[in-house]
Amino acid sequence: MWSSSKAQSQLAGAAHGHWAHLLQNLHGHPCHQTYTAGMEAFRKSLHWEWCIWLLADMHIRGVRVPSAYGSAAAACSRRAQWQAVLALMDTMQGPNLKVVSAAISACGGAQQWQAAVYLIHSMEIQLLVPDTIAWNAAITACKKGSQWQGAVALLPMMEAQQLRPTLVTFAALVEACGHGLFWDRALALLEESSRNMQPDIVLLNAAAAAVARGAQWQAALAIYADTHRYFKPDIIMVNTILAALAQTWRWEESLSMLHSTRQPDSISYNTTMSACFRGSRWQCVFELYARMLQKKLKVLDGTFNTLCRVFEKNSSWQSCLQILEDASLAGAPLSQLTLSLVVSACQKSTKWQQVLQLLQTMEASGMVLDDVFQAAGMTSHVHMGDLATALAWYRERPLRGLRLGGRKAGAGWLEPGRRWGHLDLHGLQPEEARLAVCCALLDATMVKPGMLPSWGLVLVTGRGSHSEGESVLRPAVLQLLKELGLAARVDPYNKGRVTLPARELLNFICTVEKRRSAAC
Numbered sequence: 001m002w003s004s005s006k007a008q009s010q011l012a013g014a015a016h017g018h019w020a021h022l023l024q025n026l027h028g029h030p031c032h033q034t035y036t037a038g039m040e041a042f043r044k045s046l047h048w049e050w051c052i053w054l055l056a057d058m059h060i061r062g063v064r065v066p067s068a069y070g071s072a073a074a075a076c077s078r079r080a081q082w083q084a085v086l087a088l089m090d091t092m093q094g095p096n097l098k099v100v101s102a103a104i105s106a107c108g109g110a111q112q113w114q115a116a117v118y119l120i121h122s123m124e125i126q127l128l129v130p131d132t133i134a135w136n137a138a139i140t141a142c143k144k145g146s147q148w149q150g151a152v153a154l155l156p157m158m159e160a161q162q163l164r165p166t167l168v169t170f171a172a173l174v175e176a177c178g179h180g181l182f183w184d185r186a187l188a189l190l191e192e193s194s195r196n197m198q199p200d201i202v203l204l205n206a207a208a209a210a211v212a213r214g215a216q217w218q219a220a221l222a223i224y225a226d227t228h229r230y231f232k233p234d235i236i237m238v239n240t241i242l243a244a245l246a247q248t249w250r251w252e253e254s255l256s257m258l259h260s261t262r263q264p265d266s267i268s269y270n271t272t273m274s275a276c277f278r279g280s281r282w283q284c285v286f287e288l289y290a291r292m293l294q295k296k297l298k299v300l301d302g303t304f305n306t307l308c309r310v311f312e313k314n315s316s317w318q319s320c321l322q323i324l325e326d327a328s329l330a331g332a333p334l335s336q337l338t339l340s341l342v343v344s345a346c347q348k349s350t351k352w353q354q355v356l357q358l359l360q361t362m363e364a365s366g367m368v369l370d371d372v373f374q375a376a377g378m379t380s381h382v383h384m385g386d387l388a389t390a391l392a393w394y395r396e397r398p399l400r401g402l403r404l405g406g407r408k409a410g411a412g413w414l415e416p417g418r419r420w421g422h423l424d425l426h427g428l429q430p431e432e433a434r435l436a437v438c439c440a441l442l443d444a445t446m447v448k449p450g451m452l453p454s455w456g457l458v459l460v461t462g463r464g465s466h467s468e469g470e471s472v473l474r475p476a477v478l479q480l481l482k483e484l485g486l487a488a489r490v491d492p493y494n495k496g497r498v499t500l501p502a503r504e505l506l507n508f509i510c511t512v513e514k515r516r517s518a519a520c
Contacts, residue, residue: 269303324342339373381393428473
């Protein structure tokens, strides 16, 4: 005999992965209890699709379960299935506050903040009075959509309905202001909340994060001190304060906080190391790294990155390579930014063979070399006199992200026409410009000296009208030419033009040929 208690017991097992078999067994025994138990099991296990299916099956069989829509909407909300919840609302016979609140939450989870705000305003038309949960869901949706002004605008509307904001309300508002870099508004909201309630750790963490994003380290420390009035700050707050200190180069305060923290984690050490690096306290960086290893904490990519930045500053290429080995032994994948520091350290020490070995290892691991690494590879081959391989890099490898109007990098300056002898670098990033100049120089080695322009090569870098301060391309190009031993001059009447004289081009061609002959 099939009993409702047996049905509920078996449907409860749906949350543990047996839902397909149970649905088949229960299909012939539909009742209010089995549908209720099934809906609850699928809601808890986040199987929102089966909640929708059960709801449709209930309609077909004429079984009415008042809580079914709310359970199905809650399951969809937790999976951010906002369109599914809106479709549910269309099939309902009347408005339901729980379903609309779930729909607002689902919209927030899917970053559909406009839909969430529309729903909260449309509740009046549906003769529904939004409760605190609904308002909190709408404010959270604006926060997730990076709409801090929209979130703050909802607060007076909520209070106008005689609803008191909760800690959840203020935490969402403070976090929204933090994302918008309005740390002062976040502090004002924190102060407003403290008039009627004691803040919890979530609200205080949100406030600390808001001022940290604004690089307000004194305010961050004040929140940290204030937190001790209520409870012990957690590691999330500690790391947030450390991040604020690192941004502002407060390495002494960072070390003090780290030492006063009972159980700092990898992020704590990593952030403090970053602060010490910015303060040029290399020895502190090494000591913190040694302490991490002693405590057997997981070493993060950011930790290796900071170490490589120290070694790269001092051109300690062997130490950078040792860091790569340490990271490999620790099973820590390194970012391209960290790897670029290792390559840069080897370049500064003119260790061209090590540069090429690194690039070869990176390619063998499946990494796609970007313009930074491609420029490093080509210049290394040029320095080693391996012109043929340098040209292979130039011609055969895809130049990702290089914006040269569809032309090959560096091409066109030797073609007859009004731009003969000119290479326009406008619109390029610094590394892309370096790559384009490398390609142009390689082009020069492929033509007879008599075919070169009499003035040499004019590099149009621009005057920095589209970048902060001054041109970012000119220093990058001049540094590359200096690395190659070429003397260029900046036009005194137009600082956006760098000229490489013809004699320098000829010297470059002769040098490359000599290195090529020596290599053979």
